[in-house]
Amino acid sequence: MTPTSTPTSTLTSTEDIRLVVLDMAGTTVADGGLVEQAFTAAARHLGADPDRMIDYVRATMGESKISVFRHLFGEEARAQEANRAFEAAYAELVDAGRVEALPGARETIEELQGRGRTVVLTTGFARATQDAILAALGWQDLVPLTLCPADAGGRGRPCPDMVLTAFLRTRAADGVGQIAVVGDTSYDMLSGVRAGAGLVAGVLTGAHDADALRAAGATRVLDSVADLPGALA
Structure with missing residues (x-):
């Protein structure tokens, strides 16, 4: 890859996705500024x-x-x-109660896990903030693993470290092509592409628009995370 080339992810059948790495703020959690x-x-x-x-x-x-x-x-x-x-x-x-889940987010996570897929929640926040958000939403036991940059050696997005840490710790997928990375920012997309994820999906409930998400390597753009189970059906 040359320094000026546009990264692309490796496409895979959605039926093959075994591990879903979801961003939090803007993707599953309402940011609201x-x-x-x-x-x-x-x-x-x-x-x-x-x-x-x-x-x-x-x-x-x-x-x-x-x-x-x-x-x-x-x-x-x-x-x-x-x-x-x-x-x-x-x-x-x-x-102050200013944090809430985006519509359909919990249901999406539960549906994906009910279908045998493993879901990991990631964030660019520090662990203490991530834990506070999870507690506020009652999500402490919703997924088997949550990750912040410190959990992956200190490098956050757009590096692929959190995605690859999820892959290594969960052992849910046989290869990176069986990973789906979902987020609302260009940096989410880049982290998925650099990890070699089979599906890199952007959602339009957060920071960046469809053009920015696609430019960063999104292979799918969804209105919200609630559309993800259908996209993986």
């Missing part, structure tokens, strides 16, 4: 102007948050401070 609100709080905590940074935050939705802050603030200590402020602000929003 909470990421931007928490970022705004973090930027102001560091005395920065959030309006000058918000375009980058939107473009990199899906990437691990500490990576975003490293790009924006440079110095590691400031990036870590911004990340802590972000996580604290997001936790307050979760505690």
Whole structure:
């Protein structure tokens, strides 16, 4: 692959999909602008102007948050401070009841698992934030594995590490071609493509539109995660 080539995933029969790696915020969990609100709080905590940074935050939705802050603030200590402020602000929003599942998300997960497929939930948030979201939704025992970047060696999307960690830990698939990666951002799509997933599906309930998802390698674009069981039928 040349540096300027467009990545593509390896297509497979949807009947062969054994492992489904689902993003959380924007895909199975309603975002409602909470990421931007928490970022705004973090930027102001560091005395920065959030309006000058918000375009980058939107473009990199899906990437691990500490990576975003490293790009924006440079110095590691400031990036870590911004990340802590972000996580604290997001936790307050979760505690205030601002987090809810997207329509059909839980039912989709239960249906996929009922058909014998393994579902893993992934996020670009830190583990504490991911656990708070799962607790708020009552999803602690919904799937056998949840992953954040730290669980996969520290590299978040667009690296394939979380997808490959799900593959290795669950042993649900015989090869990466039996993996479906589903998310709402370009970085979700890139992580699936780089992992060699057989199906890379974008959903239109989150950060990026259909053109952006396809440009990043989506092989399917769905209105929402609720359409996934039908796409895999």
